[in-house]
Amino acid sequence: MTVKSTARARKKAAPGVPDNLQAGKDAPAELIQLLTPEGERVEHPDYPLAIEADELRSLYRDLVLVRRFDAEATALQRQGELGLWASLLGQEAAQVGSGRAMREKDYAFPTYREHGVAWCRGVDPLNLLGMFRGVNHGGWDPNEKNFHLYTIVIGSQTLHATGYAMGITKDSAEDAVIAYFGDGASSQGDVNEAFTFASVYNAPVVFFCQNNQWAISEPTTNQTKIPLYRRASGFGFPGVRVDGNDVLACLAVTRWALDRARNGGGPVLIEAFTYRMGAHTTSDDPTRYRAAEETESWRAKDPISRLKTYLEREGLADEDFFAAIDAESETLGLRVREGVRSMPDPDPTLIFDHVYAEPHALVTEERAEYVAYAESFEGGE
Amino acid sequence: MSKLTMSKAINEGLRNCLETDPKTLIMGEDVGKLGGVFRVTDGLQKDFGEDRVIDTPLAESGIVGTAIGLALRGYRPIVEIQFDGFVYPAFDQIVTQLAKMHARALGHVKMPITIRIPYAGGIGAVEHHSESHEAYFAHTAGLRVVTPSNPDDAYWMLRQSVESDDPVIFLEPKARYWDKAEISAAPALDLHTAKVVRSGTDLTLLAYGPMVKVCLEVAAAAEEDGRHLEVVDLRSLSPVDFDTLEASVKRTGRAIVVHEAPVFMGMGAELAARLTERCFYHLEAPVLRVGGYHAPYPPSRVEEQYLPDLDRVLDAVDRALAY
Numbered sequence A: 001m002t003v004k005s006t007a008r009a010r011k012k013a014a015p016g017v018p019d020n021l022q023a024g025k026d027a028p029a030e031l032i033q034l035l036t037p038e039g040e041r042v043e044h045p046d047y048p049l050a051i052e053a054d055e056l057r058s059l060y061r062d063l064v065l066v067r068r069f070d071a072e073a074t075a076l077q078r079q080g081e082l083g084l085w086a087s088l089l090g091q092e093a094a095q096v097g098s099g100r101a102m103r104e105k106d107y108a109f110p111t112y113r114e115h116g117v118a119w120c121r122g123v124d125p126l127n128l129l130g131m132f133r134g135v136n137h138g139g140w141d142p143n144e145k146n147f148h149l150y151t152i153v154i155g156s157q158t159l160h161a162t163g164y165a166m167g168i169t170k171d172s173a174e175d176a177v178i179a180y181f182g183d184g185a186s187s188q189g190d191v192n193e194a195f196t197f198a199s200v201y202n203a204p205v206v207f208f209c210q211n212n213q214w215a216i217s218e219p220t221t222n223q224t225k226i227p228l229y230r231r232a233s234g235f236g237f238p239g240v241r242v243d244g245n246d247v248l249a250c251l252a253v254t255r256w257a258l259d260r261a262r263n264g265g266g267p268v269l270i271e272a273f274t275y276r277m278g279a280h281t282t283s284d285d286p287t288r289y290r291a292a293e294e295t296e297s298w299r300a301k302d303p304i305s306r307l308k309t310y311l312e313r314e315g316l317a318d319e320d321f322f323a324a325i326d327a328e329s330e331t332l333g334l335r336v337r338e339g340v341r342s343m344p345d346p347d348p349t350l351i352f353d354h355v356y357a358e359p360h361a362l363v364t365e366e367r368a369e370y371v372a373y374a375e376s377f378e379g380g381e
Numbered sequence B: 001m002s003k004l005t006m007s008k009a010i011n012e013g014l015r016n017c018l019e020t021d022p023k024t025l026i027m028g029e030d031v032g033k034l035g036g037v038f039r040v041t042d043g044l045q046k047d048f049g050e051d052r053v054i055d056t057p058l059a060e061s062g063i064v065g066t067a068i069g070l071a072l073r074g075y076r077p078i079v080e081i082q083f084d085g086f087v088y089p090a091f092d093q094i095v096t097q098l099a100k101m102h103a104r105a106l107g108h109v110k111m112p113i114t115i116r117i118p119y120a121g122g123i124g125a126v127e128h129h130s131e132s133h134e135a136y137f138a139h140t141a142g143l144r145v146v147t148p149s150n151p152d153d154a155y156w157m158l159r160q161s162v163e164s165d166d167p168v169i170f171l172e173p174k175a176r177y178w179d180k181a182e183i184s185a186a187p188a189l190d191l192h193t194a195k196v197v198r199s200g201t202d203l204t205l206l207a208y209g210p211m212v213k214v215c216l217e218v219a220a221a222a223e224e225d226g227r228h229l230e231v232v233d234l235r236s237l238s239p240v241d242f243d244t245l246e247a248s249v250k251r252t253g254r255a256i257v258v259h260e261a262p263v264f265m266g267m268g269a270e271l272a273a274r275l276t277e278r279c280f281y282h283l284e285a286p287v288l289r290v291g292g293y294h295a296p297y298p299p300s301r302v303e304e305q306y307l308p309d310l311d312r313v314l315d316a317v318d319r320a321l322a323y
């Protein structure tokens, strides 16, 4: 039975990644890379990237701050301040690279792990924490930064992204959309329907799949027999695999895809080949299903240290710069910590407040009932 | 058997099914090495292999749809949906295909599929992880719907569900996964029989799944005020054992249905209507309902205010007794 043979294949290769999906040392030719794990700048004929020192430094800053924010959130969960946290550790480059490729009027449709994209869009990190603390289900105005609410139901947002993109076409506008999703999500019907709609309507949407090798405890080999980016060809649009730990490659490829989309080229599937360094969420225990060596082998491909090496070697940033970023990280950590701790519990009437846009008799009645009931305790007992 | 938690009891029930019937299969997301997010399938893949305990692709419609095909081929799939809120991608397969297949084939094919779903709230989870959607399933002809309230029932009802030749929606109250109890040597009741879990004379509390425990606490508290409440655990939501319910309500003359699901169009509506028909001349008060509001399940920091609790049920008891 196939499941067994896959299991055998996994034993030969690095755990969790079959031969034909290997990145890293013997990176398959199709993996687009502009900055190697060793911090060497390489060129790719299809994705040239002219980038100034300033921009490189600011990409570095984003990567570091996003990781700092993420670490703080994990700590806050441990301290009981958050109910749950889904860490992006290891995926900073995929998120910052793609997030920075967007223009202001472009629109992002995230999963629940796109904290780095949110950062690039200018969403206040504290907004992201409300739902993980349990004070709301998102709550920010998606249209303020063109960053949609987090979507927990796997794959749903890819259709919303596609529909939004169809609207852009109808408006004859030049904006584009990114739909974020994971390797696991690639199996969902909604995602495959999104591919179909996007293709048929030539919608300006970039499908950005972070293949972080795992869907909770299931390796990507449980979801697919071919590299995910190749799925696109069956739907009639291009697919590319990019080194998801290479912020420059993610930036260049996403820029290319967004520009192609906004100029009428239709959808692109980008598979960012990366790794979930942490647990699925703070509720998860990855020691039950994956080997520590696998995680270790990906540590050598860390997205931040390769950029740091490059900046240092090329003399593009000095000690003062790195010290300043570290200081800024600490300030961010503190702001997040204090912000979360002082986040008030909502008034319970919030339950009724936004169920409908227009008055609804039943909700009105139940709200009144609830208020009267709650008041019956005040001053009593 | 010694004392088991509900999750372990279901685990043992599944183990028994896999041992006794080679046609049984477990299918779901993360049910293998991880043993499920609640560890309900812990150790089963190790002992029964990847052929029988299958980590599926992440696609609920795919899981249920292929389970239907496997059933057509003579298998007896036991499907796990990871959380209540994630059954909806499979809803089409469940409602349009699974539920109707036996009827459409005029009985020529059977659909012995059990769909296990951890449901209901109270564990401080994020969105989509706390919902009570039993009414959708109970509303669908062709599905049997059951929900245990304690480890003993969980063990035996799981086995009975898997043995059933009809599709069974098996709703597991996740807030009770860690409750411990003795597992009896044989099932005391048929899968679809309700149980009087506490006898009383003044009023009947009708509950199921997570709310049975709350209702027992209510009855204990009411006892201190000299009120003798009866508590009936429905156990089965389709079919409902109306005979047991009717007998109880005729004895007490008053009934309150308690569930986490929204009251509007919920199980309580059906129970109140039927009991009113059956017990009209015995009722001293209208059948009351305590449950969730007509609102999305709220963020966890206010779920306590949303969920029926001791005070809210006692408040309803006062109102029912005031008639």
Ligand SMILES: Cc1ncc(C[n+]2csc(CCOP(=O)(O)OP(=O)(O)O)c2C)c(N)n1
Pocket: A111, A113, A152, A153, A154, A181, A182, A183, A184, A185, A186, A212, A214, A215, A216, A276, A280, B029, B058, B060, B082, B086, B089
């Ligand atoms: C429809 C649906 N089914 C199941 C789940 C439970 N679940 C949450 S995350 C997850 C794995 C997702 O994997 P992937 O798409 O690779 O994203 P990643 O978490 O790795 O970022 C699962 C099964 C869900 N949220 N939604």
Ligand SMILES: [Mg+2]
Pocket: A182, A183, A184, A210, A211, A212, A213, A214, A215, A216
């Ligand atoms: Mg993944």
